[in-house]
Amino acid sequence: MIKILGRATSANVQKVLWLCEEEGIEYEHDNEIGGAFGRNDTKEYLLMNPNGKVPTIIDDGFVMWESNSAIRYMARKFKSELYPPDLRARNLVERWMDWELSVLAPHQGVVMVGIVRTLPEDRDDEKIEISRLAWINGMKILDAQLGKTRFVAGEKFSLADIPLGPIAHRFFSLDIERPELSNLRNWYKRLADRPAVKKWVLIEMA
Ligand SMILES: N[C@@H](CCC(=O)N[C@@H](CS)C(=O)NCC(=O)O)C(=O)O
Known part of the structure; x- marks a missing residue:
């Protein structure tokens, strides 16, 4: 299951949520990270994402950051037609x-x-x-x-x-x-x- 960490008010988090919703990809979402929620500067978070930014995306233990690269990964993994093979x-x-x-x-x-x-x-x-x-x-x-x-x-x-x-x-x-x-x-x-x-x-x- 894909886990998305980051507040939904972030445009970069929205990209990942949008793709999941669009393609029916199952996900868990922790909305209370980043912005006024904080929690993106903890040692634990920075170990996953040294930028201290949202989103961080976890696929079965595999940690990703950079939203565009994450949605390309997800599109490939879930064989989305939105990412043409040609x-x-x-x-x-x-x-x-x-x-x-x-x-x-x-x-x-x-x-x-x-x-x-x-x-x-x-x-x-x-x-x-x-x-x-x-x-x-x-x-x-x-x-x-x-x-x-x-x-x-x-x-x-x-x-x-x-x-x-x-x-x-x-x-x-x-x-x-x-x-x-x-x-x-x-x-x-x-x-x-x-x-x-x-x-x-x-x-x-x-
Ligand atoms: N290029 C990165 C940018 C990430 C980024 O700058 N995220 C912003 C929100 S859009 C952030 O984490 N800001 C600090 C915060 O929300 O606390 C990506 O696409 O994932």
Whole structure:
């Protein structure tokens, strides 16, 4: 049985919960780790995940961290059709997953933490503004892709959509100035119809 450690308000935890729900993978979830719950800085936790971040995922004693690599492992293990075996089709999926982590996530994180988790008097407005603009640049690239294909890596929903979904939810839900990116908005609406997204992604941000 897959065990998922980490608060469901984390976008990275949401990816793992979403895949489990989407594919009917059985899992146990310890929601009370990370953020206000703490418990991710204990000796025991750091032995599993030296980053002290969530999620940590355990499959029958095998410990994983890095959410995107964990969902690829799970997709392979449970033979998910969301992760195509064809070399090139798989590359299209993986490049968007890597892009999410390297290009979007850092800027999205600065804006999210700055606005939702920091008191107005403690905010670094300049830093938030730089990241807001960089985040918008990234979302424009995604919007252009979604003008060409129905889902991120092609016409079908795939593993590539999962890491980007929670970021889109924040993009459209946070009180920030942003351009109206209609391809992105339509794709986000399509994702929002999925039961797994309703359950784990369209939740209050904290
Ligand atoms: N690249 C890592 C990032 C993990 C990460 O930064 N997690 C954040 C939450 S999204 C975290 O643990 N923050 C500290 C906390 O929640 O206490 C992954 O994808 O798993």
